[in-house]
Amino acid sequence: MHKRDLGCSGLYRISRVLITSASIESRLANVLNTLPALLPMRRGAIVVLTAEGELETTASSGVEHASSGARYIPAKAAIDKIVAKGAPLVVPDICKSDLFQDELQSILSGTGQVTFIGVPMKVDQETLGTLWIDRAKDGATRTQFEEEVRFLSMVANLAARAIRLHRHENRDGQPIVSEEVAREVSSADKELPESARQRPTRIDWIIGENPALKRLVESVKIVARTNSAVLLRGESGTGKEFFAKAIHELSPRRKKPFVKLNCAALSAGVLESELFGHEKGAFTGAISQRAGRFELADGGTLLLDEIGEISPAFQAKLLRVLQEGELERVGGTKTLKVDVRLICATNKDLEAAVAEGEFRADLYYRINVVPLFLPPLRERNGDIPRLARVFLDRFNKENNRDLAFTPAALDLLSKCNFPGNVRELENCVRRTATLACSATIVPSDFSCQNDQCFSSTLWKSAGQPLGGHTTSGLATGLGYPNGPGDLTVTPNLTDRELLISAMEKAGWVQAKAARILGLTPRQVGYALRRHRIQVKKI
Template sequence: MRKQDKWSAEIYSISEVLFAPTCLEETLNNFVKTLSLIRSTRRGGLEIAASEGETKITAITSGSPSAADCTVPKAAIDEVMTAGRLVVPDVCSSELFKDQIKWHRIAPTAFIAAAVKVNNETVGTLWFERTEESGYDYEEEVDFLSMAANLAGRAIWLHRTISRRERTFAEEQQEQQNSRDEQSQSSARQRLLKNDGIIGESPALMAAVETAKVVAETNSTVLLRGESGTGKECFAKLIHQHSTRQKKPFIKFNCPALSESLLESELFGHEKGAFTGAITQRLGRFELANGGTLLLDEIGEIPPAFQAKLLRVIQEGEFERVGGTKTLKVDVRLIFATNKDLETAVRNAEFREDLYYRISGVPITLPPLRQRDGDIPLLARAFLQRFNEENGRDLHFAPSALDHLSKCKFPGNVRELENCVRRTATLARSKTITSSDFACQTDQCFSSRLWKGVHCSHCHIELDASAGTTPLAGALANDVSPKDAGSAGVASNLIERDRLISALEEAGWNQAKAARILGKTSRQVGYAIRRHGVEVRKL
C-alpha cells in the first residue's frame, strides 16, 4: 500500500481544516491541533514568518506550554531551513538542543520538523515532539509531516492571495470613492468658479450664495454689505446671471471716483454742448443698463447733493441727461454695494434717510474671509493657478504654506489674499511655496499697517490701537515734505477730492479762487491737487 493511500483519511481531515473559511491565524491553530490528534504527538507548533502586509503567526498545541517555552533552538531551525526536514530521535543527546534545558525530559524525546514553503520559498517551520519508541519509523513520520507542511504552505498562499486581492479591491474602492469625492468637490468648485469667481465651500459663504440666488429670481433692489475685498462685485454678477435679465447688460459703476457734476454726467449722460468738452451726446450708465442690471459700488460715498437726484431715478425710473429737457424712462435692476456703516451715516446726516430705505430693499451681508472656515486654501490654490497660467509657471503650495495662510485673518479679505499669493509666487525661488516664503516671515507684510488695532495672527507687525490718528492718516502725514508742512498742514486736514474738484469747477479751475471757496491757502489747494492726482483743466 502506498503511503498516500495509507494517509488519505488523515490528509482529508487536515485539508478540511486548512481550507475552511476562517482567518489564516485561526486556520493554522486548528491545523496544528488536528495534526497533533491525528499523529498522537506530545506537543508541537508552527511558526510562519511575517510577510508584506502580514504579521508573524505562531501556533502551538493546546497542551503545550506558552509560545515562549516552545521556542525551537535557532540551530535546529537553521537545519530545517537548509535541509527542508529534521529528525532528532533524542533531543537530550543532540548538540542542536544542548542549550535548551526546557527540552530535556526524563523519557527520551524525539523532535520531528519540516519546512513550510510558499512558491518554493521557505516561510516557516512545522514541528512536533513525541516520546521515543523502539522501532518507530521516524522517516515515515517526517514524510507525513512534510506533506502536511506542503498543504499548509498552499493554504497560506491561498489566504494571502485572497487577502491581497481583498486589500487591493478595498484600496481600489477607496481610491474610486476618493476620486468621486474629488470630482464632486471639483465640480462644486467649478460651479462656484462659474459664479463669477466666487470660490469657497464654507457654510457662511454658501448661505450668502443661496440668498443671492433666491433674490436673483425677482427684481428687488439689493444692497450688498460687507468689508472691502469680500467680493461684492462678484455677488452682483451672480445675481445678474441668475436673473431673467441675464442676457441683458450688466453695468458697474464706482460712485466715489468722480465729483458731483461728473457723477451726474456718467450716470445720466449728457447732451451735446451741455458743458465745455461735451462735443457729442453721451449715454449714461442708466441708459446703458436699460433692461439689465446696474451695480452702484460704494453708494455710501456719493456727495449729499447728488443723493436727491439719485433718489428720484430709483423711485420713478426717470431722469434727464445733463443739458437736456427730455425725461427718459428706464427699466433697470439696481444693486448697491457698500462697506460703510450707513446707519451711522444717516444719524450723522451724511446720508439721506429716505435714500437709505430705498436702497435697502434686500440687504445681503457678505462674510469676511476670517469667517469662511476652510476657504482660504481653495482661494489660494485658485489664485496660484491663475498666476501660473498668466506667467507660464508651475508653482504649487506645500501643506505647511496653506496651513500658514489659513491662520491669517486677512483684514483686506480676498483682495489681500490674492495680493499675498501673487507677491509670494512672484518672488518664489522654487516650484514649491513653503511657509518661509511669505512676506510676514521677514517682517515685510506692510499692508497690515493700514489696519488700526488689527493684529494678523501670522504677521509679526502689531499695531497700536490707541494711536491718535489712523495708520493711513499717519502714513500720509509722513509723506508731507518739510516745505509743505507749515502751509499744507497734516494729512488729516487734506482737502477731500470731491470738494476740491467741485470748488475748482466752480472757480473755473482757478486755484486761487478755489482756495477762497474752500477757505484754504493756494499752497494747500496745490498740495491737495498733487496728492489726489487731479488733472487741472485749462479752459
Template sequence: MNEPETRLHILYDISKELFSSFPLDNVLKAAMNALAEHLLMRDAGIVIYGDEGEPRITVWAPTAHDVHSRSLTIEQAHAIDRVVASGETHFGKKSFIFPVKVNRKAIGALWIDRAYIGDAEEDQKNLLKMIAYLIGLTCQRYRCRDDASVTEEQPAGRVPNIKPKPHLTQFGKVDWIVGESPAIKKVFETTEIVAATNSSVLLRGETGTGKECFAKAIHALSIRKNKPFVKLNCAALSETVLESELFGHEKGAFTGALLQRAGRFELANGGTLLLDEIGEISPTFQAKLLRVLQEGEFERLGGTKTLKVDVRVICATNKDLEGAVLRGEFRADLYYRINVVPIILPPLRQRDGDISLLAQVFLEQFNKSNDRNFDFAPSAIDILSKCAFPGNVRELDNCVQRTATLASSNTIASSDFACQQDQCSSALLWKDPRDGNGNGPVHSLNPRDATLGGLGGNAVTLSGSAATMEAPGLTERDRLINAMVKGGWVQAKAARILGKTPRQVGYALRRFGIDVIKE
C-alpha cells in the same frame, strides 16, 4: 468700389484673415491691415467689449500714428458708446461706425474715419456693414470655442486652461465664487433667493470681500441675465462727472462735452446696474439718485427730455451708512430705498477652510497667465490658513501672486512668504493692540481672533481685549459685531459682554441687518 469684383476681392481677403486659427486680437489686426490695403482712410479701428462693459480688445489700422500710444478721442469714444448701446449704425460727415454683434447683441464696433468723401459712399457703407457682420461671426466663433476649450487637449509643453475644480464651488453657473464654508454658503443661499426678484440689494462688507462678485451673481441668476450688467465706482468722482457717468450728457453740457453721450442707466436698461461705494456720493447728488430709483426716469446732464429706464440697482458699500444717516451725511429716504435687501458678506477670517481653496484658485490663475506650473507645499497652505487677511480676498490674491512671482522653485514653501521674512508690508497696516506697543501684526493671529472696527475697515480691533468694546470711534454696530464675535456668535454671550438682554441683542441684530454666523 462700384465693381462687384472689387468688393468680392476685398471680402475674400478679409474673410481669409478672420477665419484663421490665431488668437482673436491677432486675427482682428490682420483683418484691419487687409482693409487698410484696399480703402483710403484717415484712421480706423475695431473695439470689442468684455462681459462687464470695458474695452477688451482695441485694434488700430496701420497708419502713421504710434499704435502703442494711441487712444480713442472723446468724440470717437462717445460715438462708439452710443452705437454699442443702441445697436444702430452711425454715419457722420467723415466717419462710419458699425456695430459688431453676437447673437444680435452689440459687443463692439468697427469705425472708419474716411480720408475723403467719394461718390461711392453707399457701396462703401454696404461693404463695411458686411465686414462688421463677419467680425461678429468671428467673435461668436471664438466665444463658442472658449466655452468648449476645457474638453480639448492642450498643446504639449503648455500649462492647461485651468478652471476651478468642481469641488471648489457649490454654486452652479456662478463659478467665480469659490468656497465651502457655512458662512459663504449662507450668503449664497440668500443671493439665489434675492436674484429671483427685482428688489434692490445693498451689499455690505469689509473691503475685499467680493461685493462685485456677488452683484454679478445676482445678475447672472436673475431673469435679466441676458441684458447688460453695468457697474460704476462712485468714489472719488466729482458731482458733475458722476451725474454725467450715470445719466449721460447732451452736447455742450459742459466743457469737453462735444457729443451726446448715454449714461450708465441707459446702458443698463433692462439689466442690472452696480453702484459701488454708494456711501461716498454727496448729499446733493443723493437727491438726484433717489428720483431715478423711485420713478425710473431722469434727464441727461444739460438736457430737458425725460428718459425712462427699467434697471435693477444693486448698491455696495463698506461704510457705516447708519452712522452717516445719523450724522446727516446720508439721506434717510435714500438709505431705505437701497437697503431693501441687505446682504452682509463675511470677512475671509470667518470663512473656515476657504483660504486654502481660494489660494489654490489664485495660484492656478497665476500659472495660466504666466505659463508656469507652481504648486503649494502643505506647510505653505498651513501658513496661509493661519493668516487673518484683514484685506480679505483681495489681499490673499495679492499675497499669492507676490509669492509665486518671487518663488525660487515650482513648489512654494512656507519660507517663501513675505511674512516669514519680516517683509510683509500689509502687516504694517494691521496691529494688535494687545501687544502694548502696537507691534503685533494681525497676520500672526488666529483668524477668529481679529475683527475690523466697522464696515469701513479703518481700524483693526481684537476680541481678546476688553478695551476693544469701548475703543474710541466705534459705533453701536461695531461694538455689537465685536461682542458677537467674542461670544462665538451666541446672542446670550454677546448680551453679557454688552450688559444687555438677549432680546435686546436680537433686536439690534435685526435693526442693523447683521446675519448671525453659525459656528
C-alpha cells in the same frame, strides 16, 4: 492592462446601468463596478456635493474606510480642486503631487507608483460632484490619458443627469419611470422647462465651502429671481462686485447689460454725467451726446459701488430716478424712461450716516430693500487654502508656470487674518508666486517670513504671533485684525477706547491714526461715526 472599450459600446453599458429602477446609490455603485471592465482601474469613487455644499462619497470601489461612512473623503484635496475649477485633473504620479502628500500611505498600500484621474460631474455648467479613479502607473501616453478623460467625462455627465433627476423626483414627490430616465440621460434635459435649461444654477466665480458663504449664495439665488433693489454690505475686498454679477447672471435680466460704476472719488457733476449722460454742449468738453450708465443698463442691472460716498446734493437727484424711473441727460430737456435693476454696495455704516444727516433716509430705504452681508475672509474657515490654490492655478495659466503649494505653506496662509480679505489673499499669492525660487512654494517664500509684509510687521509690533488676534476687537470688527502698530496695548481695552487712544496719539488727525491702527483713513472715519466719537479740533 485591461482591454479598452471606450466608444459607444462602453457608454451603452453605462447607460443601461443608469436607467434601471434601482436606487440612485445602487446605480452609481454599479457604474463603478462596470468601469474596471473598460479601464485599467484600481480604485474609484463618486463624490457628490450635498445641498449644504459638503462633499459626500455616494459610491466607491476598492476604497478603504468606505464602510465607516461618507464623511471619509479620499483624495479630498484633488477633489476640491476639480470642483473649484470644474475641470478634469490628471496626476500621472501622485508621489510627486502635494495634493496627495497627507494620504500617500493609505493610497499606495504596498503598490508601485499610482496615477490619478478625476473629472467633474456636470449638468448645464453646474458641477454636482466628481468621479475619480486611480491605477498603477503603466507608462500610458498623453493621448491615452486624454482618451480616458473624455470617456470618464461622458460617464460622469450621464451620472450627474441621473442624480439631478433623482433630486427632482424627491423634491416633487412624483415617480419618474425608467423610459423618462433613459430620455433624460440621452437628451440633455429636454424634459426640463426652457427657463430652467437656460438659466445657470451655479456661480463658478464665487469659490468657497464655508456655511456662511453657502447661505449667502443661496440667498443670492433667491433674490436674483426678483427685481428688488439689493444692498451688498461688507468689508473691502470681500467680493461685492462678484456677488452683484452673480445676481445679474442668475436673474431674468441676464441677457441684458450688466453696468457698474464706482461712485467714490467722483464729484457730483462728473457723477451726474456718468449716470445720466449729457447732451452735446452741456458743458465745456461735451463735444457730443453721451448716454449715461442708467441708459446703458436699460433692461439690465446697474451696480453702484461705494454708494455711501455720494454727496447729499446728488442723493436727491438719484432718488428721483429710483422712484420714478425717469431722468434727463445733463443739458437736456427730454425725459427718458429706464427700467433698471439696482444693486448698491458699500462698506460704510449707512445707519450712522443717516443718523448724522450725511445720507438721506428716504434714499437709504429705497436702496436697502434686500440687504446682503458678505462675510470677511477670516470668518470663512477652510476657504483660504481652496482660494489660494485657485489663485495659484490662475497665475500658472497666465504665466505658463507650474507652481504648487506645500501643505506647510497652505497651513501658514490659513493662519493669516488677511485684513484686505480675498483681494489681499490674491495679491499675496501672486507676489509669492512671482518671487518663488522653485516650483514648490514653501513657508519661507512668503514675505511675512522675511519681515517684508506690512501686516506682519504690525502684528509683531503689537506682540502678536503671525496671524494672531489682538487684545482689542476694533481692528477685527473693521476687517483689520493686524492690530495697532504704534500703541501700547492694554488688556481688555474696548474698541472705542483703543480708537480714542490712537486719535489722541495722532493729534486727532485721522490719516495718522489710520497708520497707527493699520487701517485706511476711510475705515477710521467709519469707526469714529460708529462709536459716535466727536473729532477734536486742534
